[in-house]
Structure formats: C-alpha cells, structure tokens
Amino acid sequence: MNEECCPETPKCCDMRGLLSFHILWILSRKSMNGQEIAEELRKRKGAKPTAGTIYPALKELRNKGLVGMEKIGRATVYSLSEEGRKELQTACKYFCSVFGEIFHEYEEKS
Template identity: 65%
Template sequence: MRGMLSFQILWLLSKRPMNGQEICREIARRKGRGPTPGTIYPALKELRKRGLVRMERAGRETRYSLSERGREGLDKACRYFISAFGEILAEYGKFLEKGARISEGKSSP
C-alpha cells in the first residue's frame, strides 16, 4: 500500500462503512484539513481496483467498506509503521514525559 491517504482511508473504513464525504470529514477532523473530492475519489477508485475496498450503492448514496484483503493490507501496513516508526515514537514519548516533569518542577534539566 502506498501513501498516507490510502492508509487513512483503510483505517477509517476499518471502523465502519462510510461515503466519500464522511471520509473527507473524518480526515479533516483529525488533520485540520481534509482531502478534496478530486483527491479522495481517485484514491477510493484505486483501492477498489486493488480489491482493498468494496463499494455499495443504495439509491443515490455510495458507501465504501473494507474488504478482507483490505483488512489484511491494513494490518500489514500497521505492522510496518510500528517497526519503522515505533522506536522514534517511543523516544519522543520519553522526551515529552521528561519535559512534563521539568515543567512541574519534579526533575532538573
């Protein structure tokens, strides 16, 4: 899987099926700014083409959901992310904890 947008879409769809607008809103809520329709729909089309996402139409609404292959891809991407960035995030967490202790006067710099 390539790209953070694809990862975000799969992550959101692992929670529940959504339409494109809901996906955009959820990403915007987390990032402060969401993707445009010109970005989100081609990404969804590519994920469908690769068998990672299913599309269902009910009247005028189109909802997307995670396929079993998509769930496996998301699991693989999560494992990669943890192996690639886990150590960095752990060190950052220690840094933040130390900063909190210093600001509370519990430790010297």
C-alpha cells in the first residue's frame, strides 16, 4: 500500500464517499475493466477497493446510464456514456466549488 502517492490515511474522520464520482472521472480518461479501475483507485487512495465495493458501484452507474460495458474475453470494459460525460462535468464543477477553498489553502502552505 501507499507506494505511489498516498500519505497516511486519516483515522480522524471517515474519508468515504465520492466513489461513483471518482470512477466517472477515471473512466473519462480511459475505458477500463473493473480490476483496472480498482487499481487506479488504489494508486490514488492507497487502498484497493474490493470486488464487493467496485462492482455494485459500477452496476449502479450502468443502471443510471452513465457508463456502458462491453465484454472482451474474461474482462468487462466499462466506458463513459455521453450522458455520463455531461454529468461528470456538472459533478466536477460542484466538487471544485465545494472543496476548492480547502485545496487552495493547502497548496499555499506547500
């Protein structure tokens, strides 16, 4: 764990949340199968989400029409739909508006 980027995981407050948002963002760069997505999340968050986390989330995103899927061999490649791309923009805007201040303050100190 943690060899790529992640500092200590905080014990203080729960850092759950925004998984679907994060997945959409990852898929916006490149279509991937479930394990690849999980690996991307590990690089960023320091812990690889398990099958019980990742597949229900992908299923829900599919149900909402935000991602599509295509079976290739044993892999299922997920990709962002047009609808997903539009919604991701909205979500990014919202996210940056909500948390931007925390970011900027942190970067000033670095």
